[in-house]
Amino acid sequence: MQADKKTKLLIVDDLEENLTALEAIIRGPDREVLKASSGVEALELLLLHTFALAIIDVEMPEMDGFHLAELMRGTEKTRHIPIVFVTAAGNELNYAFKGYEAGAVDFLHKPLDMNAVRSKTSIFIELFQHRLAIEQQLAALEKSRKEQAILLSELQSTQLELEHSLKMRDEFMSMVAHEMRTPLNTLFLEVQLRQTQLKKNNLEAFSPDQLDKMLQRSDRQLRSIIRLIEDMLDVSRIKNGKLSIKPVATNLSELVARVVADLTPCAKESGAVILAQTEPVVSGVWDAFRIEQIITNLLTNAIRYGRGKPIQVRVTATAQEASVEVEDQGLGIAPEDQARIFDPFERAANTHVKCGLGLGLYISRQLAEAHHGVLQLNSRKEQGSTFTLKIPLHVATNTHTP
Amino acid sequence: MTMSNTHILVVDDDADTRQILSDFLEMYGYQTTSAASAHEASSALNTEKIDLLITDIQLPDGSGMDVVKLGKSLQPQLKVIICSGFEQTPAEILNEETLWMTKPLQIDTLFTRIEALTCNHLTN
Numbered sequence: 001m002q003a004d005k006k007t008k009l010l011i012v013d014d015l016e017e018n019l020t021a022l023e024a025i026i027r028g029p030d031r032e033v034l035k036a037s038s039g040v041e042a043l044e045l046l047l048l049h050t051f052a053l054a055i056i057d058v059e060m061p062e063m064d065g066f067h068l069a070e071l072m073r074g075t076e077k078t079r080h081i082p083i084v085f086v087t088a089a090g091n092e093l094n095y096a097f098k099g100y101e102a103g104a105v106d107f108l109h110k111p112l113d114m115n116a117v118r119s120k121t122s123i124f125i126e127l128f129q130h131r132l133a134i135e136q137q138l139a140a141l142e143k144s145r146k147e148q149a150i151l152l153s154e155l156q157s158t159q160l161e162l163e164h165s166l167k168m169r170d171e172f173m174s175m176v177a178h179e180m181r182t183p184l185n186t187l188f189l190e191v192q193l194r195q196t197q198l199k200k201n202n203l204e205a206f207s208p209d210q211l212d213k214m215l216q217r218s219d220r221q222l223r224s225i226i227r228l229i230e231d232m233l234d235v236s237r238i239k240n241g242k243l244s245i246k247p248v249a250t251n252l253s254e255l256v257a258r259v260v261a262d263l264t265p266c267a268k269e270s271g272a273v274i275l276a277q278t279e280p281v282v283s284g285v286w287d288a289f290r291i292e293q294i295i296t297n298l299l300t301n302a303i304r305y306g307r308g309k310p311i312q313v314r315v316t317a318t319a320q321e322a323s324v325e326v327e328d329q330g331l332g333i334a335p336e337d338q339a340r341i342f343d344p345f346e347r348a349a350n351t352h353v354k355c356g357l358g359l360g361l362y363i364s365r366q367l368a369e370a371h372h373g374v375l376q377l378n379s380r381k382e383q384g385s386t387f388t389l390k391i392p393l394h395v396a397t398n399t400h401t402p
Numbered sequence: 403m404t405m406s407n408t409h410i411l412v413v414d415d416d417a418d419t420r421q422i423l424s425d426f427l428e429m430y431g432y433q434t435t436s437a438a439s440a441h442e443a444s445s446a447l448n449t450e451k452i453d454l455l456i457t458d459i460q461l462p463d464g465s466g467m468d469v470v471k472l473g474k475s476l477q478p479q480l481k482v483i484i485c486s487g488f489e490q491t492p493a494e495i496l497n498e499e500t501l502w503m504t505k506p507l508q509i510d511t512l513f514t515r516i517e518a519l520t521c522n523h524l525t526n
Binding site: 174177178179180182184185186187189190192193196197200217221269304 | 416417418419421422423425462488489507509
């Protein structure tokens with residue numbers, strides 16, 4: 001048993017031989033006996049230690065046992081320490097009376113009966129240990145009550161988070177449903193139109209020219225559904241740190257020219273032209289498919305938000321990095337929205353356009369970062385926006401962890 | 403009054419949807435005008451007599467709801483079918499002359515609704 005775990009007993013007597021004799025009677029392996037030869041010495045020890053019992057000689061010079069007991073009862077730390085007074089035989093009655101007034105618990109009489117001393121001491125030690133155990137239980141109870149309160153508040157905040165997540169999920173589902181229904185609507189109408197034309201035996205509607213238009217329409221709608229699903233999967237890949245890129249030798253100028261050509265009909269429909277200024281060859285090692293995804297996203301946004309005004313695309317390179325700038329002349333993005341639009345499911349506040357899930361810029365920036373590059377925005381209200389993609393010419397294969 | 407006299411304004415920002423819906427409506431003898439934006443819709447409502455407005459909610463330059471309000475104020479007899487990919491039904495605007503249909507559109511249902519709306523128009 002460790003020293004600080006031992007039960008401490010205080011014995012007070014002005015005679016050294018009495019202290020030694022008493023100590024010999026009550027000592028034990030689980031106890032530590034501290035000796036004081038005066039009331040003052042006893043008070044000093046009482047301040048430093050926690051005692052299970054004080055055995056105090058009544059007759060001492062200067063401060064007698066009862067006086068010491070009174071002082072002990074007057075102090076919070078020592079008020080509850082049981083006291084056993086040691087008195088000379090024959091004085092019991094007087095002393096007993098005075099002793100009880102001072103809050104004495106028990107008396108021992110000289111000459112000391114060894115068995116009586118031992119058994120009394122053992123009883124007080126047992127009482128003390130019971131009290132300690134109860135105090136520990138109380139402390140444990142209080143601790144668990146506090147833990148419960150913390151747990152409860154954590155539970156409440158988790159509940160709020162959960163409610164928020166559920167709300168987000170519902171909004172997300174509603175947005176996904178909307179985004180799926182739009183192309184599905186066109187496809188479904190197309191099928192119903194063709195069925196009706198067949199029923200009416202209207203074969204003109206199936207001329208090669210008409211069929212070509214029909215296929216182009218269906219192709220566009222199917223692609224938009226596929227893109228929607230790919231975007232959702234990309235977000236899931238980013239969140240799980242599983243967005244990987246597969247770099248191969250790529251001519252960025254060629255890639256950008258192809259995307260511009262693909263999107264030109266779409267731009268024309270909104271009244272815009274795409275003006276591309278590209279250095280003939282900007283070569284590097286990138287994941288061509290992912291870079292195409294970024295450029296397509298930036299150009300689609302420029303067409304969507306560019307108010308039908310010309311869109312500029314520039315491809316340049318330094319010895320270290322390539323850069324693609326996409327500049328529109330749309331409404332511009334307010335400074336307070338500029339960071340937010342790169343978050344998933346966000347778009348600038350000043351727009352009525354709510355096409356798509358609002359995942360494009362989020363995915364694009366993550367793809368740029370997977371190439372150890374950056375996607376930056378420079379925009380002023382009413383003056384349009386310029387998105388700049390900068391990527392090092394060579395990028396090691398890696399798995400991007402957000 | 404024959405169906406061919408019924409003039410329908412189709413408002414949707416998706417060109418393919420506008421095209422197919424107009425083809426369909428014309429095949430059944432309706433006269434159609436189409437608009438890709440709130441702005442285009444408002445000029446049609448300002449210059450042409452429209453009996454029925456079929457509009458999407460999300461338009462590039464505004465809400466289909468605003469097109470509906472403008473249409474009703476310019477042409478009080480106007481009937482409306484709102485077609486949206488959203489489930490929500492803003493009750494304050496819906497009544498027996500303004501219906502909500504969720505995409506994708508079942509064409510039979512659409513024609514039943516169009517006939518019901520335009521027949522009511524005749525009896526009124």
